[in-house]
Amino acid sequence: MVNNILIVDDEEEIMEMLQDFLEVEGYRVFKATNGEDAKRIFDKIHINMILLDIMMNNESGFSICKKFRAESNVPIIFLSALQNDVDKIRGLNIGADDYIVKSATPGEIIARIKAIERRLNQSFEKQNNKIENEICYKNIRLNIDRREIYINNEMILLTVKEFEILKLFLVNPNQVMTYEQILEKVWGYEQGDNHAVRVYIAKLREKLEKSTNQIKIYTVWGIGYKFGETNE
Template identity: 40%
Template sequence: MKNGKKILIVEDDSAIAEIERDYLEIDGFGVELVDNGTDGIVRGSSGEFDLILLDVMLPGADGFAVCRKLRETMDIPILMVTARQEDIDKIRGLGLGADDYIVKPFSPGELVARVKSNLAQYERLRSRSAMPADGELKVGQIAIRPQSRRVYVRGEELTLKNKEYELLLFMLEHADMVLSKETLYEKIWGYDAIGDSATVAVHINRLREKIEDNPGDPKVIQTVWGAGYRFKA
């Protein structure tokens, strides 16, 4: 049964791409395959897709270059796929605007779960942004207007990527509470933490770079050693 969502898979290994396609189609997704980074940029920029599953190692342009280019115009979820375990690949992809990553080999169930979770989180974000209320959430020098998805730091508007925005909003809504990496992972990425803290840590660091006076000595988003993070009210 079709669910109306369309996924673009950018993967040069045809066997892997076809397995990904088959399991997503079984779950009701429409799927299109491209096998190189150049076509990935062209098709990904078309506005026809709800999510992009993007391999790191690609001919034409690698996944990092594709992600960087797509993020210039597209805000839909991008899931990076890497065959390597090194955090540097994950950190680089997240830093370029990917919403999440998945490491090969992965189970079909994990793939479908991550796709569904990122789509659900994106839809919740869009629904909140569409709310007609004109409220503003403000803590210290940070202000967020959820209905328009605008963020201000000391009165200056700040541009954030999807997961950066969701993370900041959640922390503002829970100011002065200590939030574990596992809690943040579940709430922002939408599924149980799996023991990998790189995703949360990278997004926290990127937020600090954008909102802290001195990111190396953060006063707003504080690290509570052994426990997690706290947004200081």
């Protein structure tokens, strides 16, 4: 379960507002105004999720996200005033699990957090029951309980969303998965931004292509994607 949330923002008023409604929902909140403070807190406290602003004085949220993603798959949600698609796509491209515009209501922010939380809880519950499930396809092995991915027995690092997308593909090989199906199964809602799906698929495809030539994610134009063996 997500207990400890780290908010990284250099606007104290916004952090206090976020802290108020997150604590009402039962979360424990930690705050940092820059990347260095965020890293110090992260190294001392078991942080389950990060809410990260982009436009900050000392260092951008994009830069901070890259540093965290280089060493951890902790869920990261950008919470920014930047609303254009270029910034959203860039944020998702560098490893964020979601992107929320600051004009969103507290209810929407909580809903997005809980959508990620539900995915994590499924894994934690199985671990507590000492059940260890694996999905294997060709040279890929996905351990659901430990949330680990191995290709040719070598572990690769995926974000939460990338992990869930690959898991969905692995249990539905050679089947066309529509944008709507992917949004429902991975994001937890039936309608959303197809751009986000395309960004995550592109990053996942890039990581897979670096590690194996046995499988491929195929684009089914206007519909979605199909995962299966390469045609070569």
